[in-house]
Amino acid sequence: MSTKAFKNEKIEHYKRQFENAKVAVVADYRGLSVEEITTLRRKLQAESGDLTVTKNTLTKIATKGTDFEVIESLLKGPTAVAFGYGDEVTAAKVLAGFIKEAKKCEIVGAVLDGKVLSKQEAEKLATMPSKEELYAKILGSINSPASGITYSVNGVISALVRAIAAVRDTKAQ
Helix, strand or coil: CCCHHHHHHHHHHHHHHHHHCCEEEEEECCCCCHHHHHHHHHHHHHCCEEEEEECHHHHHHHCCCCHHHHHHHHCCCCEEEEEECCCCCHHHHHHHHHHHHHCCCEEEEEEECCEEECHHHHHHHHHCCCHHHHHHHHHHHHHHHHHHHHHHHHHHHHHHHHHHHHHHHHHHC
């Protein structure tokens, strides 16, 4: 039986996680062994995230007055929460990838910007590109016309140099 002090400590721990998180992805972790949960936690930690197996009532108390208070509707049954501290997409990607690989457990939903995402929306979140990928695509798009102009100008100059060299070679003979 848990003591009041232990429960308060857990609530404070959950509060800190929710305060620092940009997204919380809720999963039903039934079927996962302790070893698999630990593996998933390590994968999330490597990507600026974390995984916590939560007690639903303590989570409800911890989220009171925060943007994550709406998570209450997702807390049914055995619950694990994947937190994303860096990118909003990464936690969902890692969790979805793990579920696909392990063929166990499932995403229940997520909370992003104070809004509840359904299971389908949370799974779509996992397929979105991360901020870094979006930045790379934008820079590639911006850089593409400049590269094209550079290659075109270099091509004209190279052709001119080859033509002058050919004229020089014919006059030298």
